[in-house]
Amino acid sequence: MDSLPAIPPHARTYRYDAVDKAFLQARIAEFRDQVQRRLDGTLTEDEFKPLRLMNGLYLQLHAYMLRVAIPYGVLNTRQLRQLAYIARRWDRGFGHFTTRQNIQFNWTKLADAPDMLAALAEVDMHAIQTSGNCVRNVTTDEFAGAAADEVVDPRPYAEILRQWSTLHPEFTYLPRKFKIAITGAPHDRVAAKLHDIGVIAKRNTEGEVGFEVWVGGGLGRTPIVGTKLFDFVPEADFLATMEATLRVYNALGQRENIYKARIKILVRDLGDEFRRLVERELAEMPEGRYRLPSEVVQAIAAHFAPPPFARLTDNPPALRQALEANRAFATWVKNCTHPHRAPGYVSVVISLKPIGGIPGDASADQMEAVADLADRFSFGEIRVSHVQNLVLPHVRQEDLPALFAALKPHGLATPNIGLVSDIISCPGMDYCALATARSIPVAQRISERFADLDAQLDIGTLHVNISGCINACGHHHVGHIGILGVDKRGEEVYQITLGGSATNDAAIGELIGPAFSYDGVVDAVETIIRTYVAHRAPGETFKDAYRRLGPAPFKEALYAAA
Amino acid sequence: MSAPAKVKPVTAPVLLTANDLRDGRVVWLTSDGSWTLNVTEARLFAPDEAAQALALGQAAERLRQVVGAYLTEAELKNGVPMPRRFREKLRAVGPSVDAEPKPSLSLAS
Amino acid sequence: MPLLEDGRLRPDPFVTVTDEEPLPEGTPAIISLARLLRDAPAGRNAPLGVALAPEEDPRALVPFLGRLSLVAVRLPKHRDGRAFTQARALREALGFRGEVRATGHVLPDQYAFLLRCGVTVVELPEGADPAIWNAARQAHPVAYQAAVAGDAEPLGFLRRHVTA
Missing domain, CATH: 3.90.480.20 (Sulfite Reductase Hemoprotein; domain 2)
Structure with a gap:
């Protein structure tokens, strides 16, 4: 250039x-x-x-x-x-x-x-550590440093995690990949409970920054909502806690079976013992070596100082x-x-x-x-x-x-953010060598089916997530409507789960019944949405309605005729 | 990306496919020993030629022409070979979605 | 097999002894953790080493540390990185000061990381070229995090030069 x-x-x-x-x-x-x-x-x-x-x-x-x-x-x-x-x-x-x-x-x-x-x-x-069994790109709230509800700006800590994990000598040959998400807002916009480690930065009554640490969440073949490991890790101990957690995982995580190698399986199998082992690692660390000095936090935070906002008022006349x-x-x-x-x-x-x-x-x-x-x-x-x-x-x-x-x-x-056509989709079999079915054309057909904006607005908040294989890059387990494409004797078929959530009330969606064909899956989604519209209470979202109603009316609508 | 290494007896005609080492594109072995992007130009091997075909693929890997050579079942359709498995058809014809930016996306919505 | 230490090849004075063989008198010997726990060999004049399997916890060595000259950690495949955590635990949690030797399927790209985790000696395949290993070791003179060895002058934030 x-x-x-x-x-x-x-x-x-x-x-x-x-x-x-x-x-x-x-x-x-x-x-x-x-x-x-x-x-x-x-x-x-x-x-x-x-x-x-x-x-x-x-x-x-x-x-x-x-x-x-x-x-x-x-x-x-x-x-x-x-x-x-x-x-x-x-x-x-x-x-x-x-x-x-x-x-x-x-x-x-x-x-x-x-x-x-x-x-x-x-x-x-760079593209470092975007693959491999190492700590991957740290994710955070897309409204970090801007959101009205934010308590702690997560960006300096995300950058610290990025630097700390870069070519980490001990954690580059882990049992499996390792994903960390961090947020600093009470409303979880990073799916903290569905990551290998999810961090929620907060403040104590003295105003000091600390970290609620969740561990062992994840999607894929064995979807699990994470476990709270610590409620409030002081800032100085932030990296030590990451080190200790990864040491336990690196030493004890399964390595024989790729589908059991993520930390979620270890945490599930060890239960409370996992926390005890992390605490033992922390206790054995030499004083100081892994402490995160507040000067470092401040120096990195300086990169994220607020831009020069003008003094304005909300709802200006022009708006x-x-x-x-x-x-x-x-x-x-x-x-x-x-x-x-x-x-x-x-x-x-x-x-x-x-x-x-x-x-x-x-x-x-x-x-x-x-x-x-x-x-x-x-x-x-x-x-x-x-x-x-x-x-x-x-x-x-x-x-x-x-x-x-x-x-x-x-x-x-x-204007479709949060609506039925704001679909999460992995690349699926159109691009991905791991995929078992296509995802993108399913997303395209669903959004075309609900192209009418007024219909979308009437349906309201609804997250449709589509993955083209069990690895769940499209986060189908946590979609309000989740769609998983699988190969069944050479044919693409699509399983549907309902009631998932990726936020504070994180939940894994429930499989609603037998899979649908490539041609039939869009009709099935429409049937599910029609059923919701018919049964909802005034102002009730799809997710809330599903939690109240359970799967029965949806199963009835989808399968009774058959 | 190589397909899962399943050792199954070959009972149907097969194509030899791989990815080009340099650009990663899907390629198929032709009758003259060259590799083509166009599956209709590919050589259809009889089941009893499978071992020979695979050896050609391994040789091409050693020559750094291709990566991950493997066999996939195919049949003649309208006189030209076409793989049977859906995934291999997608590899042969490219993504089923627009693989170029849609002009409509950069014009008035 | 040749050993690489401080960038140079050197001979291996140790012999590895199976659990059934008698310990050779006067010769440095490496035994398994199981044998160490079983026999707790004492009163030897020659140096004693232990080979840890990847799933074994170095903390089991605590009662014997004063008698050990060497602990070997093994990568059964280069992708199996448990040895990194074992080595670091030996140096940091246990304060072990003898030789920590990496064996098994080790790649040159891993040399610098092993040194940073406290390994001092790597067992190489026969005929390996130490120049390749030394080049890989020096590929990244900067690190972004603390480790148990090789930290040189700080470079701001958590960064430091690496001497390992």
Whole structure:
């Protein structure tokens, strides 16, 4: 690239210094050498595979796929523009945002991968530990540093976790991959109870920061809601607690059976003994070595200081007038914004779920459009949500009409956040080598079935999650309606679960009955939704109605006729 | 990505497929020993040629042409070979969804 | 098999003794944890070492630490990283100061991590080129976290130069 745009001055992203940049350059040089040795035959595929995976390069169904870490889902506009550049130069002009706040490029060539990593390094990004049995990209609340209900800004701690886990000498050959999520808000927007470790940052009565630590949650073949390990870990002991937990897992986690190797199985099998072992590790640690000094927290937190918010008031006249004048705008504001801590500001969710589109896909043109709008309206900052949408975290309420008008021409103003067409979907068998069935076309057909916005609004909050295999990248277990595609004697069939939840009331959905065909699954979803509409109490959401009614009326509607 | 290594007796005609080492694209072995992106140009091996086909795949791996070569059952449809398994059909014809950004997404919604 | 220590190959003075063989007098010997617990060999003049299996807890060695010159930890496959935690526990929780030796299927890419976890000696396959191991060891002069060995001057935040 000839010249990179400047980092927007007010974007609060962690900025690499000379030490970080040198580290990343060394890593790229190492990988460039490894690719060369693969191409010249010095390395066999068996030897090369773990090396490429450690740099995020998978071999998928149709091509190599590069998975790029978006650390805790936070991007500045320079970084997003670079992702657009990479998409256009080395891929087919688009990228796919994932449920782990990463982006995937689906059409990568092996020899291009080192150049793609070099382009990422120019904007302080990498693909390290986006695969392999190590600590993966740490995820957090897409409204971090902005949400009105936030108690502790999780971003400094997420960055500390990112650095601490990078090429960790002890935890790079774990029994299985390891996913950590952290939030600092009482409303859980990170699925904390469904991660290997979920952290909820909070404050005690003295105002000191501490961490509620959940362990052993997860989806996949054995979905389990996590267990609370500690209620309040003091900030100084944060990393020591992570170390101790991972040591117990590394020593005792199962390694023979890949389906029993996640920490959730160990925690389930050990019960209270797991906590005792973690406490023993903590007690044996030398004083000081793993302490997290408050000076380090403060120095990293300085990267995430609030941008220079103007002194504004909520509900400015310009917004009120536009809301009254334009129903489409009012609907978008109602569905696609989230309350902000600063008066007169709001966070805006940009839907990557147009009717009939591929959930989470964005073209290079769209990425650049979002970057332009983030520079104009959001201090040059963007977030990626685990629901596969983008977020402008800090938008003036008075700017909402202009932002709405500017998003529309790019197909980015779909007002469906939290509605039936805001579907989480993994890539499924259209791209993924592990998949047993397609996911994307099912999502497309469901959103087309419910294309009518008024119908979606009437149905209300409803999360439909679709996975194309038991690994559950589409989080189907925790969808209000979850869909799992499996292979049955060469045919794609789809199992449906109901009543899942990924938030504070985390729950694993219940299998409703026999699977549906590829053609029949959309009808089944419609039947479920019609049943809900027929049975709901006034104002009752799908999830609440299901919890009150249980599966009986849904089973009846789906299977009685057969 | 290689398919699960199941050692089953081959009873149907098969194609030899793999991913190209350099770009990862799905490729099929042709009659002249080259690899093609176009499944209709692929060589259909009789069941008793399966071992020979697999050996050709392993040789191509050693020559660093392809990665993860394996056999997949196929049949002739309208005179050209087409794999039987759904997954392999998807590999042969590409994603069933748009693999390019939709022009409509960058135009007025 | 050759041993790699401080970047150089050196011979192995130890012999590995099965649980049934008698302990050779005057020769450094490595025995299993089971045998150590069973026989608790004492009064030997020659150095004694123990080979831990990946599933064995180094804390079982606590009563014997003063008599041990060497503890070997093993990677049955390079992906099986239990040895890293065993080595770290030996150094940190147990304060063991003798040789910690890594055996089994170890890759050059793992050398620096093993050193950081407290391993001092790696058993290499016959004919291995130490230059490859030393190059891999020096690939990353910076680390982002504390470890039990190799920490040099701090670089801000949790970062530090690595000397291991």
